Amino acid sequence: MDPAKLILDGKEYELPIVVGSEKEVGIDISKLRGTTGAITADSGYGNTGSCLSTITFINGEKGILRYRGYPIEEIAKSASFTEVIHLLVYGHLPNKQELEELTNQLKSHRELPKGMKSFFDAFPTTAHPMAVFSSMISALSTFYPAAKDEEEVNLNVIRLLAKQAALAAYAYKHSVGQPYVDPRSDLTYTQDFLHMMYAEPPKAYEVPEVLDEALNLLLILHADHEQNCSTSTVRMVGSSQANLYASMSAGVGALWGPLHGGANQAVIEMLEMIRKDDMNFKKYTDMAKDKSSGFRLMGFGHRVYKNFDPRATILKEVAAKVLEGLGIEDPLLEIAKNLEKIATEDEYFLQRGLYPNVDFYSGIIYRAMGIPTDMFTVMFALGRMAGWISQWKEMRADPKGRIYRPRQVYMGETQRPFVPVDKR
Ligand code: CMC
16 A cells, blocks of 8 residues: 655655555554654544554454454354463464363462462452452562563463462452352363352352353453553553563553443443432433533443444343343343443434443343452453453564653643742
Protein backbone atom coordinates (compact mmCIF):
# COMPACT_ATOMS: atom_id res chain seq x y z
CA MET A 1 0.00 0.00 0.00
CA ASP A 2 1.25 3.49 -0.82
CA PRO A 3 2.44 5.62 2.07
CA ALA A 4 -0.07 8.00 3.63
CA LYS A 5 0.43 11.71 2.97
CA LEU A 6 0.24 14.31 5.68
CA ILE A 7 0.15 17.98 4.96
CA LEU A 8 1.18 20.01 7.99
CA ASP A 9 1.61 23.73 7.86
CA GLY A 10 1.71 23.55 4.07
CA LYS A 11 4.47 20.93 3.97
CA GLU A 12 3.86 17.37 2.76
CA TYR A 13 5.20 14.30 4.58
CA GLU A 14 4.96 10.61 3.71
CA LEU A 15 4.05 8.17 6.41
CA PRO A 16 4.69 4.44 5.88
CA ILE A 17 1.82 1.97 6.19
CA VAL A 18 1.78 -1.26 8.20
CA VAL A 19 -0.75 -3.82 7.01
CA GLY A 20 -1.73 -6.60 9.41
CA SER A 21 -2.46 -10.21 8.47
CA GLU A 22 -6.20 -9.43 8.52
CA LYS A 23 -5.61 -6.40 6.24
CA GLU A 24 -5.87 -3.93 9.08
CA VAL A 25 -4.16 -0.72 8.11
CA GLY A 26 -1.91 1.23 10.46
CA ILE A 27 -0.23 4.52 9.62
CA ASP A 28 3.27 4.36 11.07
CA ILE A 29 3.84 7.63 12.90
CA SER A 30 6.87 6.47 14.87
CA LYS A 31 9.07 9.06 13.11
CA LEU A 32 6.43 11.78 13.09
CA ARG A 33 7.89 13.98 15.79
CA GLY A 34 11.42 13.62 14.48
CA THR A 35 10.42 14.74 10.97
CA THR A 36 7.56 17.17 11.60
CA GLY A 37 7.98 18.26 15.23
CA ALA A 38 4.33 17.30 15.85
CA ILE A 39 2.77 14.43 17.76
CA THR A 40 -0.66 12.79 17.48
CA ALA A 41 -3.42 13.62 19.94
CA ASP A 42 -5.46 10.51 20.78
CA SER A 43 -6.98 10.69 24.21
CA GLY A 44 -7.83 7.20 25.48
CA TYR A 45 -5.66 5.69 22.68
CA GLY A 46 -8.76 4.80 20.65
CA ASN A 47 -6.82 5.13 17.38
CA THR A 48 -3.39 4.10 18.54
CA GLY A 49 -1.83 0.77 17.62
CA SER A 50 0.58 0.43 20.54
CA CYS A 51 2.28 -2.71 19.25
CA LEU A 52 2.40 -5.36 16.55
CA SER A 53 0.96 -8.55 17.99
CA THR A 54 0.35 -12.13 16.86
CA ILE A 55 -1.82 -13.20 19.78
CA THR A 56 -5.45 -12.10 19.51
CA PHE A 57 -7.52 -10.79 16.62
CA ILE A 58 -10.76 -8.87 17.10
CA ASN A 59 -13.04 -7.47 14.44
CA GLY A 60 -15.45 -5.34 16.43
CA GLU A 61 -17.82 -4.66 13.54
CA LYS A 62 -18.29 -8.35 12.76
CA GLY A 63 -18.08 -9.64 16.35
CA ILE A 64 -15.00 -11.79 15.64
CA LEU A 65 -12.60 -12.90 18.36
CA ARG A 66 -9.76 -15.33 17.69
CA TYR A 67 -6.84 -16.52 19.81
CA ARG A 68 -3.86 -17.18 17.55
CA GLY A 69 -6.25 -17.63 14.63
CA TYR A 70 -8.70 -20.01 16.33
CA PRO A 71 -12.29 -18.70 16.62
CA ILE A 72 -13.38 -18.25 20.23
CA GLU A 73 -16.56 -20.26 19.55
CA GLU A 74 -14.50 -23.33 18.57
CA ILE A 75 -12.06 -22.97 21.44
CA ALA A 76 -14.92 -22.53 23.90
CA LYS A 77 -16.61 -25.67 22.66
CA SER A 78 -13.79 -28.12 23.15
CA ALA A 79 -10.60 -26.79 24.77
CA SER A 80 -9.43 -26.95 28.35
CA PHE A 81 -8.09 -23.81 30.04
CA THR A 82 -4.66 -25.48 30.24
CA GLU A 83 -4.66 -25.91 26.44
CA VAL A 84 -5.57 -22.25 26.08
CA ILE A 85 -2.72 -21.27 28.41
CA HIS A 86 -0.39 -23.23 26.15
CA LEU A 87 -1.84 -21.67 23.02
CA LEU A 88 -1.51 -18.12 24.31
CA VAL A 89 1.73 -18.33 26.26
CA TYR A 90 3.71 -20.67 23.97
CA GLY A 91 2.08 -19.69 20.68
CA HIS A 92 0.60 -23.01 19.56
CA LEU A 93 -1.87 -25.66 20.65
CA PRO A 94 -0.09 -28.35 22.66
CA ASN A 95 0.33 -31.91 21.48
CA LYS A 96 -0.41 -34.70 23.97
CA GLN A 97 3.07 -34.66 25.45
CA GLU A 98 3.23 -30.87 25.73
CA LEU A 99 -0.16 -30.80 27.42
CA GLU A 100 0.92 -33.43 29.93
CA GLU A 101 4.11 -31.54 30.61
CA LEU A 102 2.32 -28.25 31.20
CA THR A 103 -0.35 -29.94 33.34
CA ASN A 104 2.35 -31.53 35.51
CA GLN A 105 4.32 -28.31 35.81
CA LEU A 106 1.22 -26.44 36.91
CA LYS A 107 0.44 -29.18 39.43
CA SER A 108 3.90 -29.23 40.95
CA HIS A 109 3.92 -25.46 41.57
CA ARG A 110 0.45 -25.04 43.10
CA GLU A 111 1.54 -24.77 46.74
CA LEU A 112 2.24 -21.27 48.02
CA PRO A 113 5.70 -20.57 49.44
CA LYS A 114 6.07 -21.39 53.12
CA GLY A 115 4.81 -18.59 55.33
CA MET A 116 2.75 -16.91 52.63
CA LYS A 117 -0.60 -18.13 53.94
CA SER A 118 -0.11 -16.04 57.06
CA PHE A 119 0.01 -12.90 54.88
CA PHE A 120 -3.71 -13.32 54.18
CA ASP A 121 -4.45 -13.20 57.90
CA ALA A 122 -3.03 -9.69 58.12
CA PHE A 123 -5.68 -8.25 55.79
CA PRO A 124 -9.03 -7.12 57.21
CA THR A 125 -11.73 -9.71 56.46
CA THR A 126 -13.61 -6.89 54.75
CA ALA A 127 -10.75 -6.30 52.26
CA HIS A 128 -11.80 -6.41 48.61
CA PRO A 129 -10.42 -9.66 47.15
CA MET A 130 -8.94 -7.73 44.20
CA ALA A 131 -6.76 -5.78 46.65
CA VAL A 132 -5.65 -9.02 48.31
CA PHE A 133 -5.07 -10.78 44.98
CA SER A 134 -3.02 -7.95 43.54
CA SER A 135 -0.94 -7.61 46.74
CA MET A 136 -0.27 -11.33 46.86
CA ILE A 137 0.89 -11.46 43.26
CA SER A 138 3.28 -8.64 44.03
CA ALA A 139 4.35 -10.48 47.21
CA LEU A 140 5.40 -13.49 45.12
CA SER A 141 8.31 -11.40 43.86
CA THR A 142 9.68 -11.34 47.43
CA PHE A 143 10.01 -15.13 47.27
CA TYR A 144 11.08 -15.40 43.64
CA PRO A 145 13.23 -12.38 42.83
CA ALA A 146 13.83 -10.98 39.36
CA ALA A 147 14.64 -13.66 36.82
CA LYS A 148 18.20 -13.62 35.49
CA ASP A 149 17.53 -15.48 32.24
CA GLU A 150 14.74 -16.83 30.05
CA GLU A 151 14.66 -20.13 31.89
CA GLU A 152 13.94 -18.33 35.16
CA VAL A 153 11.36 -16.12 33.47
CA ASN A 154 9.58 -19.23 32.24
CA LEU A 155 9.72 -20.77 35.70
CA ASN A 156 8.15 -17.62 37.15
CA VAL A 157 5.43 -17.83 34.50
CA ILE A 158 4.57 -21.37 35.62
CA ARG A 159 4.76 -20.42 39.29
CA LEU A 160 2.34 -17.55 38.81
CA LEU A 161 -0.16 -19.47 36.68
CA ALA A 162 -0.05 -22.38 39.14
CA LYS A 163 -0.23 -20.36 42.36
CA GLN A 164 -2.82 -17.80 41.29
CA ALA A 165 -5.57 -20.35 41.97
CA ALA A 166 -4.59 -20.61 45.66
CA LEU A 167 -4.08 -16.83 45.89
CA ALA A 168 -7.62 -16.23 44.66
CA ALA A 169 -9.22 -19.02 46.69
CA TYR A 170 -7.46 -17.95 49.90
CA ALA A 171 -8.52 -14.34 49.41
CA TYR A 172 -12.07 -15.74 49.49
CA LYS A 173 -11.46 -18.12 52.41
CA HIS A 174 -10.03 -15.29 54.46
CA SER A 175 -13.05 -13.08 53.75
CA VAL A 176 -15.44 -15.75 55.03
CA GLY A 177 -13.23 -16.72 57.98
CA GLN A 178 -12.64 -20.31 56.84
CA PRO A 179 -9.32 -22.19 56.97
CA TYR A 180 -7.21 -22.31 53.81
CA VAL A 181 -7.49 -25.57 51.87
CA ASP A 182 -4.33 -27.11 50.42
CA PRO A 183 -4.23 -27.80 46.67
CA ARG A 184 -4.67 -31.41 45.54
CA SER A 185 -2.47 -32.71 42.76
CA ASP A 186 -4.99 -35.36 41.67
CA LEU A 187 -7.37 -32.63 40.49
CA THR A 188 -7.36 -30.64 37.27
CA TYR A 189 -6.57 -26.91 37.35
CA THR A 190 -10.22 -25.89 37.46
CA GLN A 191 -11.31 -28.66 39.84
CA ASP A 192 -8.52 -27.75 42.22
CA PHE A 193 -9.53 -24.10 42.29
CA LEU A 194 -13.13 -25.06 43.12
CA HIS A 195 -11.87 -27.49 45.76
CA MET A 196 -9.76 -24.76 47.40
CA MET A 197 -12.76 -22.43 47.30
CA TYR A 198 -15.47 -24.70 48.61
CA ALA A 199 -13.96 -27.63 50.54
CA GLU A 200 -14.37 -27.40 54.30
CA PRO A 201 -12.12 -30.15 55.65
CA PRO A 202 -12.51 -32.67 57.15
CA LYS A 203 -15.77 -32.85 55.12
CA ALA A 204 -15.16 -34.33 51.66
CA TYR A 205 -15.97 -32.11 48.68
CA GLU A 206 -16.84 -33.51 45.27
CA VAL A 207 -16.44 -30.90 42.53
CA PRO A 208 -19.74 -30.81 40.59
CA GLU A 209 -19.12 -31.32 36.87
CA VAL A 210 -21.39 -28.44 35.92
CA LEU A 211 -19.27 -26.04 38.00
CA ASP A 212 -16.05 -27.41 36.57
CA GLU A 213 -17.30 -27.00 33.00
CA ALA A 214 -18.64 -23.51 33.63
CA LEU A 215 -15.37 -22.38 35.21
CA ASN A 216 -13.33 -23.83 32.34
CA LEU A 217 -15.46 -21.90 29.85
CA LEU A 218 -15.36 -18.65 31.83
CA LEU A 219 -11.57 -18.77 32.13
CA ILE A 220 -11.22 -19.43 28.40
CA LEU A 221 -13.59 -16.62 27.39
CA HIS A 222 -11.69 -14.14 29.55
CA ALA A 223 -8.20 -15.35 28.63
CA ASP A 224 -7.17 -12.59 26.23
CA HIS A 225 -8.60 -9.55 24.52
CA GLU A 226 -5.68 -7.80 22.84
CA GLN A 227 -4.72 -4.27 23.93
CA ASN A 228 -7.40 -3.47 26.51
CA CYS A 229 -6.74 -1.29 29.57
CA SER A 230 -5.23 -3.99 31.82
CA THR A 231 -3.19 -5.63 29.07
CA SER A 232 -1.80 -2.28 28.00
CA THR A 233 -0.98 -1.65 31.67
CA VAL A 234 0.86 -4.95 31.89
CA ARG A 235 2.83 -4.07 28.75
CA MET A 236 3.43 -0.54 30.00
CA VAL A 237 4.81 -1.69 33.36
CA GLY A 238 6.75 -4.53 31.74
CA SER A 239 8.28 -2.16 29.21
CA SER A 240 10.38 -0.66 32.00
CA GLN A 241 11.72 -4.21 32.50
CA ALA A 242 9.83 -4.54 35.78
CA ASN A 243 9.51 -8.19 36.81
CA LEU A 244 6.64 -10.49 35.90
CA TYR A 245 4.88 -10.29 39.27
CA ALA A 246 5.04 -6.48 39.43
CA SER A 247 3.63 -6.26 35.88
CA MET A 248 0.78 -8.70 36.55
CA SER A 249 -0.12 -7.11 39.86
CA ALA A 250 -0.47 -3.80 38.00
CA GLY A 251 -2.72 -5.54 35.47
CA VAL A 252 -4.99 -6.68 38.30
CA GLY A 253 -5.22 -3.08 39.50
CA ALA A 254 -6.24 -1.86 36.05
CA LEU A 255 -8.80 -4.62 35.66
CA TRP A 256 -10.47 -3.74 38.94
CA GLY A 257 -12.16 -0.56 37.70
CA PRO A 258 -15.90 -0.70 36.92
CA LEU A 259 -15.37 0.42 33.31
CA HIS A 260 -13.19 -2.66 32.76
CA GLY A 261 -13.32 -6.02 34.59
CA GLY A 262 -15.03 -4.53 37.63
CA ALA A 263 -18.14 -4.19 35.46
CA ASN A 264 -19.10 -7.81 36.21
CA GLN A 265 -19.62 -6.94 39.87
CA ALA A 266 -21.35 -3.66 38.93
CA VAL A 267 -23.79 -5.50 36.61
CA ILE A 268 -25.11 -7.69 39.41
CA GLU A 269 -25.41 -4.68 41.70
CA MET A 270 -27.35 -2.86 38.95
CA LEU A 271 -29.67 -5.83 38.27
CA GLU A 272 -30.34 -6.10 42.02
CA MET A 273 -31.19 -2.40 42.09
CA ILE A 274 -33.66 -2.85 39.22
CA ARG A 275 -35.23 -5.81 41.01
CA LYS A 276 -35.65 -3.88 44.23
CA ASP A 277 -37.07 -1.00 42.21
CA ASP A 278 -40.03 -3.08 40.98
CA MET A 279 -38.41 -3.80 37.61
CA ASN A 280 -38.52 -0.16 36.64
CA PHE A 281 -36.39 -0.67 33.50
CA LYS A 282 -37.35 2.66 32.04
CA LYS A 283 -35.93 4.52 35.02
CA TYR A 284 -32.53 2.88 34.50
CA THR A 285 -32.39 3.19 30.72
CA ASP A 286 -33.43 6.83 31.03
CA MET A 287 -30.75 7.39 33.65
CA ALA A 288 -28.14 5.73 31.40
CA LYS A 289 -29.09 8.10 28.56
CA ASP A 290 -28.87 11.14 30.78
CA LYS A 291 -25.19 12.16 30.86
CA SER A 292 -25.69 14.26 33.98
CA SER A 293 -26.78 11.20 36.01
CA GLY A 294 -23.29 9.68 35.98
CA PHE A 295 -25.00 6.29 35.53
CA ARG A 296 -24.27 3.85 32.70
CA LEU A 297 -25.80 0.51 31.88
CA MET A 298 -23.10 -1.72 33.25
CA GLY A 299 -22.10 -4.65 31.05
CA PHE A 300 -23.15 -2.59 28.02
CA GLY A 301 -20.93 -1.06 25.37
CA HIS A 302 -17.40 -1.75 24.27
CA ARG A 303 -14.55 0.25 22.77
CA VAL A 304 -14.06 -2.33 20.00
CA TYR A 305 -17.31 -4.29 19.60
CA LYS A 306 -20.01 -2.20 17.99
CA ASN A 307 -22.42 -4.97 16.97
CA PHE A 308 -22.12 -7.79 19.45
CA ASP A 309 -19.54 -9.27 21.76
CA PRO A 310 -19.19 -12.97 20.83
CA ARG A 311 -18.30 -13.79 24.44
CA ALA A 312 -21.61 -12.36 25.64
CA THR A 313 -23.49 -14.45 23.07
CA ILE A 314 -21.87 -17.62 24.40
CA LEU A 315 -22.36 -16.65 28.04
CA LYS A 316 -26.03 -15.80 27.63
CA GLU A 317 -26.70 -19.34 26.44
CA VAL A 318 -24.46 -20.92 29.05
CA ALA A 319 -26.01 -18.91 31.91
CA ALA A 320 -29.37 -20.56 31.30
CA LYS A 321 -27.76 -24.02 31.07
CA VAL A 322 -25.72 -23.61 34.26
CA LEU A 323 -28.73 -22.41 36.21
CA GLU A 324 -30.72 -25.36 34.94
CA GLY A 325 -27.88 -27.80 35.68
CA LEU A 326 -27.65 -26.54 39.24
CA GLY A 327 -31.42 -26.41 39.67
CA ILE A 328 -31.26 -22.69 40.44
CA GLU A 329 -33.80 -20.09 39.45
CA ASP A 330 -32.26 -16.67 39.48
CA PRO A 331 -34.66 -13.80 38.78
CA LEU A 332 -31.64 -11.71 37.71
CA LEU A 333 -31.31 -13.76 34.51
CA GLU A 334 -34.80 -12.73 33.39
CA ILE A 335 -34.11 -9.14 34.43
CA ALA A 336 -30.90 -9.16 32.40
CA LYS A 337 -32.66 -10.57 29.33
CA ASN A 338 -35.44 -7.99 29.62
CA LEU A 339 -32.96 -5.17 30.05
CA GLU A 340 -31.02 -6.38 27.01
CA LYS A 341 -34.22 -6.48 24.92
CA ILE A 342 -35.33 -3.01 25.98
CA ALA A 343 -31.92 -1.41 25.51
CA THR A 344 -31.16 -3.05 22.17
CA GLU A 345 -34.45 -1.74 20.76
CA ASP A 346 -33.77 1.79 22.00
CA GLU A 347 -32.48 4.39 19.54
CA TYR A 348 -29.87 5.72 22.00
CA PHE A 349 -28.15 2.35 22.39
CA LEU A 350 -28.63 1.37 18.72
CA GLN A 351 -27.10 4.58 17.41
CA ARG A 352 -24.04 4.20 19.61
CA GLY A 353 -23.57 0.49 18.96
CA LEU A 354 -24.05 -0.42 22.63
CA TYR A 355 -24.68 -4.13 23.25
CA PRO A 356 -24.10 -6.52 26.15
CA ASN A 357 -20.42 -7.24 26.68
CA VAL A 358 -18.69 -10.19 28.38
CA ASP A 359 -19.54 -8.84 31.82
CA PHE A 360 -23.29 -8.72 31.28
CA TYR A 361 -24.05 -12.42 31.76
CA SER A 362 -20.87 -13.72 33.43
CA GLY A 363 -21.94 -12.49 36.89
CA ILE A 364 -25.14 -14.51 36.76
CA ILE A 365 -23.07 -17.65 36.18
CA TYR A 366 -20.59 -16.79 38.95
CA ARG A 367 -23.51 -16.20 41.31
CA ALA A 368 -25.01 -19.56 40.48
CA MET A 369 -21.61 -21.12 41.14
CA GLY A 370 -21.67 -19.67 44.65
CA ILE A 371 -18.98 -17.10 43.98
CA PRO A 372 -19.61 -13.91 45.95
CA THR A 373 -20.02 -10.70 43.98
CA ASP A 374 -16.78 -9.07 45.06
CA MET A 375 -14.84 -12.13 43.83
CA PHE A 376 -16.16 -11.77 40.26
CA THR A 377 -13.34 -9.57 39.04
CA VAL A 378 -10.78 -11.92 40.57
CA MET A 379 -12.36 -14.66 38.46
CA PHE A 380 -11.89 -12.47 35.38
CA ALA A 381 -8.23 -11.94 36.36
CA LEU A 382 -7.61 -15.69 36.73
CA GLY A 383 -8.53 -16.19 33.09
CA ARG A 384 -6.88 -13.01 31.82
CA MET A 385 -3.57 -13.90 33.49
CA ALA A 386 -2.84 -16.24 30.56
CA GLY A 387 -3.31 -13.38 28.11
CA TRP A 388 -1.38 -10.85 30.16
CA ILE A 389 1.57 -13.22 30.40
CA SER A 390 1.55 -13.96 26.67
CA GLN A 391 1.38 -10.24 25.86
CA TRP A 392 4.15 -9.47 28.37
CA LYS A 393 6.37 -12.17 26.86
CA GLU A 394 5.69 -10.92 23.33
CA MET A 395 6.56 -7.37 24.37
CA ARG A 396 9.85 -8.48 25.95
CA ALA A 397 10.81 -10.53 22.92
CA ASP A 398 10.33 -7.63 20.51
CA PRO A 399 13.80 -6.59 19.32
CA LYS A 400 12.44 -3.10 18.56
CA GLY A 401 10.74 -2.88 21.96
CA ARG A 402 11.20 0.37 23.86
CA ILE A 403 9.93 1.68 27.15
CA TYR A 404 6.31 2.86 26.78
CA ARG A 405 6.40 6.59 27.07
CA PRO A 406 3.56 8.55 25.46
CA ARG A 407 3.79 12.30 25.08
CA GLN A 408 1.21 14.96 25.82
CA VAL A 409 -0.08 18.23 24.50
CA TYR A 410 0.61 20.61 27.36
CA MET A 411 -2.31 22.97 28.06
CA GLY A 412 -1.11 24.51 31.33
CA GLU A 413 0.39 27.86 32.25
CA THR A 414 3.31 29.15 30.22
CA GLN A 415 6.40 30.31 32.08
CA ARG A 416 5.73 32.73 34.95
CA PRO A 417 7.91 34.00 37.80
CA PHE A 418 7.85 32.13 41.11
CA VAL A 419 6.58 34.32 43.95
CA PRO A 420 7.57 33.04 47.42
CA VAL A 421 4.83 32.92 50.11
CA ASP A 422 4.92 36.02 52.26
CA LYS A 423 5.58 34.37 55.68
CA ARG A 424 5.57 37.58 57.69
N1 CMC B 1 -24.50 3.16 29.10
C1 CMC B 1 -24.90 4.34 28.56
N2 CMC B 1 -24.21 5.03 27.63
C2 CMC B 1 -23.06 4.52 27.23
C3 CMC B 1 -22.55 3.31 27.74
C4 CMC B 1 -23.32 2.63 28.70
N3 CMC B 1 -22.91 1.46 29.22
N4 CMC B 1 -21.36 3.04 27.16
C5 CMC B 1 -21.12 4.04 26.32
N5 CMC B 1 -22.14 4.93 26.34
C6 CMC B 1 -22.29 6.14 25.51
C7 CMC B 1 -21.37 7.26 25.96
O1 CMC B 1 -22.00 8.09 26.91
C8 CMC B 1 -21.09 7.96 24.65
O2 CMC B 1 -22.22 8.69 24.32
P1 CMC B 1 -22.04 10.09 23.45
O3 CMC B 1 -21.47 9.67 22.12
O4 CMC B 1 -23.41 10.63 23.37
O5 CMC B 1 -21.10 10.94 24.25
C9 CMC B 1 -21.01 6.80 23.64
O6 CMC B 1 -21.85 5.78 24.21
C10 CMC B 1 -19.60 6.25 23.44
O7 CMC B 1 -19.09 5.90 24.72
P2 CMC B 1 -17.57 6.06 25.15
O8 CMC B 1 -17.52 6.22 26.63
O9 CMC B 1 -16.90 7.09 24.30
O10 CMC B 1 -17.01 4.65 24.73
P3 CMC B 1 -15.65 4.02 25.18
O11 CMC B 1 -15.20 3.19 24.07
O12 CMC B 1 -14.73 5.09 25.68
O13 CMC B 1 -16.06 3.15 26.46
C11 CMC B 1 -16.84 1.37 27.78
C12 CMC B 1 -16.27 1.80 26.43
C13 CMC B 1 -16.88 -0.15 27.84
C14 CMC B 1 -15.93 1.88 28.91
C15 CMC B 1 -18.26 1.97 27.95
O14 CMC B 1 -19.11 1.44 26.96
C16 CMC B 1 -18.84 1.73 29.35
O15 CMC B 1 -18.61 2.53 30.25
N6 CMC B 1 -19.58 0.61 29.55
C17 CMC B 1 -20.07 0.25 30.87
C18 CMC B 1 -18.97 -0.45 31.65
C19 CMC B 1 -18.70 -1.83 31.14
O16 CMC B 1 -19.59 -2.62 30.91
N7 CMC B 1 -17.40 -2.17 31.02
C20 CMC B 1 -16.95 -3.49 30.60
C21 CMC B 1 -16.32 -3.48 29.25
S1 CMC B 1 -16.14 -5.14 28.54
C22 CMC B 1 -15.06 -6.00 29.57
C23 CMC B 1 -13.69 -5.47 29.51
O17 CMC B 1 -12.93 -5.90 28.65
O18 CMC B 1 -13.36 -4.62 30.32
